[in-house]
Amino acid sequence: MSELNIEEKKNGKELIVSLSGRIDTITSIHFSEVINEKTLQGITSLILEMKDVSYVSSAGLRVLILAQQIMDQQGTMVIKNLSPDIKEVFDDVGFSDFMTFEND
Amino acid sequence: MKLIDTFPTNKIGNLSYRVGRVFPFGATLDSENGVNFSIYSKEATGCTLVLFHHGQDEPWIEIPFPEEFRIGNVYTMMVFGIDIETTEYGYRFDGPYDPAKGLLYDKNKILLDPYAKSISGRTIWGKPPKDSNPFQHRGQIVCEDYLWNGDKPLEIDSSKLIIYELHVRSFTANPNSGVRRKGTFAGLTEKIPYLKDLGVNCVELMPIFEFDEFENSREYNGHPLYNYWGYSTVGFFAPKAGYAASAPFGMEVDELKNLIKQFHLNGIEVVLDVVFNHTAEGNENGPYISYRGIDNRTYYLLTPEGYYYNFSGCGNTMNCNNPVVRNVVLDCLRYWVSSFHVDGFRFDLASILSRDKTGAPMMNPPLLDSIANDSVLGKTLLIAEAWDAGGLYQIGTFRSWGKWAEWNGKYRDCVRKFIKGSAENAPELYWRIRGSSDIYGNGNSEASINFITCHDGFTLYDLVSYNDKHNEANGEENRDGNNDNDSWNCGQEGETNDKNIIELRKRQMKNMLTILLTSRGIPMLLSGDEFANTQYGNNNAYCQDSELSWIDWSFLEKNKELFKYVKKLISLRKKHPALCTNAFDEGYNSTGYPEFSLHGLSPWQLDECAPGLAFAYMYAEDGEKYKTGKSTFIYIVVNAHWEDHDFGLPIVPEGYKWKIYVDSGDSKYNGSEYIHMCPRSTAILIAQ
Numbered sequence: 041m042s043e044l045n046i047e048e049k050k051n052g053k054e055l056i057v058s059l060s061g062r063i064d065t066i067t068s069i070h071f072s073e074v075i076n077e078k079t080l081q082g083i084t085s086l087i088l089e090m091k092d093v094s095y096v097s098s099a100g101l102r103v104l105i106l107a108q109q110i111m112d113q114q115g116t117m118v119i120k121n122l123s124p125d126i127k128e129v130f131d132d133v134g135f136s137d138f139m140t141f142e143n144d
Numbered sequence: 145m146k147l148i149d150t151f152p153t154n155k156i157g158n159l160s161y162r163v164g165r166v167f168p169f170g171a172t173l174d175s176e177n178g179v180n181f182s183i184y185s186k187e188a189t190g191c192t193l194v195l196f197h198h199g200q201d202e203p204w205i206e207i208p209f210p211e212e213f214r215i216g217n218v219y220t221m222m223v224f225g226i227d228i229e230t231t232e233y234g235y236r237f238d239g240p241y242d243p244a245k246g247l248l249y250d251k252n253k254i255l256l257d258p259y260a261k262s263i264s265g266r267t268i269w270g271k272p273p274k275d276s277n278p279f280q281h282r283g284q285i286v287c288e289d290y291l292w293n294g295d296k297p298l299e300i301d302s303s304k305l306i307i308y309e310l311h312v313r314s315f316t317a318n319p320n321s322g323v324r325r326k327g328t329f330a331g332l333t334e335k336i337p338y339l340k341d342l343g344v345n346c347v348e349l350m351p352i353f354e355f356d357e358f359e360n361s362r363e364y365n366g367h368p369l370y371n372y373w374g375y376s377t378v379g380f381f382a383p384k385a386g387y388a389a390s391a392p393f394g395m396e397v398d399e400l401k402n403l404i405k406q407f408h409l410n411g412i413e414v415v416l417d418v419v420f421n422h423t424a425e426g427n428e429n430g431p432y433i434s435y436r437g438i439d440n441r442t443y444y445l446l447t448p449e450g451y452y453y454n455f456s457g458c459g460n461t462m463n464c465n466n467p468v469v470r471n472v473v474l475d476c477l478r479y480w481v482s483s484f485h486v487d488g489f490r491f492d493l494a495s496i497l498s499r500d501k502t503g504a505p506m507m508n509p510p511l512l513d514s515i516a517n518d519s520v521l522g523k524t525l526l527i528a529e530a531w532d533a534g535g536l537y538q539i540g541t542f543r544s545w546g547k548w549a550e551w552n553g554k555y556r557d558c559v560r561k562f563i564k565g566s567a568e569n570a571p572e573l574y575w576r577i578r579g580s581s582d583i584y585g586n587g588n589s590e591a592s593i594n595f596i597t598c599h600d601g602f603t604l605y606d607l608v609s610y611n612d613k614h615n616e617a618n619g620e621e622n623r624d625g626n627n628d629n630d631s632w633n634c635g636q637e638g639e640t641n642d643k644n645i646i647e648l649r650k651r652q653m654k655n656m657l658t659i660l661l662t663s664r665g666i667p668m669l670l671s672g673d674e675f676a677n678t679q680y681g682n683n684n685a686y687c688q689d690s691e692l693s694w695i696d697w698s699f700l701e702k703n704k705e706l707f708k709y710v711k712k713l714i715s716l717r718k719k720h721p722a723l724c725t726n727a728f729d730e731g732y733n734s735t736g737y738p739e740f741s742l743h744g745l746s747p748w749q750l751d752e753c754a755p756g757l758a759f760a761y762m763y764a765e766d767g768e769k770y771k772t773g774k775s776t777f778i779y780i781v782v783n784a785h786w787e788d789h790d791f792g793l794p795i796v797p798e799g800y801k802w803k804i805y806v807d808s809g810d811s812k813y814n815g816s817e818y819i820h821m822c823p824r825s826t827a828i829l830i831a832q
Binding site for chain 2: 064065066097098099101102105109128129131132133134135138
């Protein structure tokens with residue numbers, strides 16, 4: 041069963057989005073409603089807390105890439121605490137080359 | 145804006161659908177979350193779309209195409225609400241079953257879409273399939289987007305190419321490859337710095353279209369034998385999922401695109417070895433995978449009795465010059481160039497592509513014409529293996545339209561024979577070094593892909609270490625593989641501790657590589673030859689997913705000196721355009737010397753028609769003509785004789801002095817007007 045919980049915390053121009061669950065074709069629709077050109081307007085720092093994300097599909101990855109492309113125009117984006125297994129897939133397809141990852 | 149032809153009109157279960165669009169063929173994701181399905185069949189009487197949840201034995205829904213959804217011979221449907229990441233699809237076709245007429249419709253079979261861009265079923269390499277599954281190879285829908293960051297095919301001047309042939313899995317599968325993702329596209333990405341260091345600027349990947357490693361798989365002496373090389377295509381539009389570490393996540397397309405992008409970032413082109421001559425469906429006893437159940441008489445060459453012609457040696461032959469199949473091939477090539485940024489193709493048994501529907505060779509095969517003159521493929525490198533298993537041998541006669549190059553099998557045979565010690569091959573060798581103008585004189589030397597070894601046959605080390613093939617591990621009592629290898633073991637079959645033999649083998653390898661990398665035409669190396677990789681005498685490792693096939697990277701350390709030698713040869717070629725010009729230019733230039741000249745033991749003295757084992761050739765590179773600054777003289781001395789010889793060196797203009805660049809033997813050149821060459825050795829001298 042697809043499930044993704046999204047919590048947002050806005051602090052001025054900084055937006056922290058905490059995700060838990062799976063980001064697949066179904067849940068990525070909801071994810072892209074939270075993170076898109078409109079919702080990110082005026083944001084200069086986007087932090088995605090992904091410690092509790094267990095799966096990212098091709099569709100989910102594409103939402104992240106679109107977010108990265110938006111933030112490249114207006115500020116920074118950091119993916120925090122992504123599980124090493126998922127990070128490895130990002131590496132395999134070359135998408136981690138232009139993303140920033142941090143671990144606490 | 146929502147387009148009005150994406151509004152659902154029909155409903156089945158919880159899915160809605162409507163008539164689709166004819167183009168493009170295949171399953172295409174629509175921006176409004178619909179998937180457009182479009183498939184051709186001329187002789188079917190009905191078609192049904194079959195959808196599966198990923199990995200399930202039974203479909204969860206089947207949607208027959210209403211008659212109004214068919215336009216001409218194309219069935220189209222747009223379906224809404226599919227989760228593309230968890231859906232597999234196929235088709236059933238109804239129609240006449242009459243094998244004597246070549247009609248094989250069977251609505252009980254579920255068939256793969258010939259245009260499927262991702263294929264499940266063999267997602268994890270070597271994972272045994274469930275035999276009970278009646279639908280083994282299933283279509284999947286992919287996102288065709290990618291972040292290319294400005295990448296496109298490199299379009300390197302083809303005369304400047306140095307091709308390196310490799311098998312994606314073999315290149316990094318060995319535990320000593322040192323990469324993280326062994327045997328995959330991602331693993332190959334990790335080896336790009338090595339290839340860049342070596343200096344090659346083009347990799348030719350052995351088949352990477354989806355194939356079934358379990359086709360004709362078997363066990364021999366406790367070892368599994370596979371369809372390892374993959375010269376048997378299941379789907380022409382899908383990457384081999386088992387080569388992608390990320391395939392279980394449905395991202396094999398992204399992973400391959402990243403590999404190509406990374407190659408390009410490092411100045412290396414990517415050529416795919418493509419197999420259009422036959423498919424994995426085999427002969428009359430083969431499985432229904434796709435084509436035979438969709439339109440057998442369109443896709444295959446059939447005898448008047450409905451049997452398959454077998455010009456491929458693999459059971460069936462694609463009907464390549466049929467207008468529909470022609471379009472499939474063209475669509476496929478265009479897709480790989482436009483969507484994956486592939487730089488070129490090498491066509492396996494390409495002569496089959498010149499046969500008509502009866503199997504007869506055509507004067508102007510429309511498929512080859514179309515490929516040569518296609519708009520999207522306008523800058524794409526096209527290489528033919530200009531022969532087939534039905535007896536066609538078209539080296540030099542393969543219709544090229546000035547665009548097709550050929551694997552020059554004559555070059556391979558001639559260099560091997562000469563270096564082995566066959567003096568009578570000398571006159572032919574002079575032509576081969578010149579770019580084979582005797583064969584390709586009407587075109588240019590780029591038409592000649594020069595090679596000494598390739599995946600098919602001995603590795604370079606084995607060529608100088610084995611007189612005979614040793615294919616016992618293939619389980620065919622050593623009957624398989626070529627018997628005419630023109631190889632010589634230098635005195636002892638296989639591994640030896642004899643220092644003289646070991647040294648001679650090293651020299652022989654260097655001798656052949658020296659000639660290869662200083663001949664006109666496009667050189668091609670077999671991966672691992674640069675450090676004497678061995679297959680232990682197996683010259684047909686098509687079924688070996690084992691240490692026999694996997695490149696053994698420990699040899700790189702052991703044979704570092706050979707690696708450095710090859711690197712120097714590649715570097716020389718890249719620095720000196722006179723070696724790789726695409727013109728057969730041999731006339732006098734502003735250096736006052738002919739651009740290319742042949743010599744004997746005494747300079748300027750060679751009977752080009754006489755047998756011999758000692759000769760030299762010189763490139764007088766005109767610095768002005770080639771914009772390289774000062775002119776350069778390059779003298780390549782070849783002593784294939786088993787005795788020492790002194791070679792006189794040509795007099796060069798004042799201020800120039802001969803210096804040794806590389807030397808396979810131990811010439812101890814002292815700067816005089818002679819060079820002493822030890823038995824079976826080559827040397828390159830440069831005067832600048």
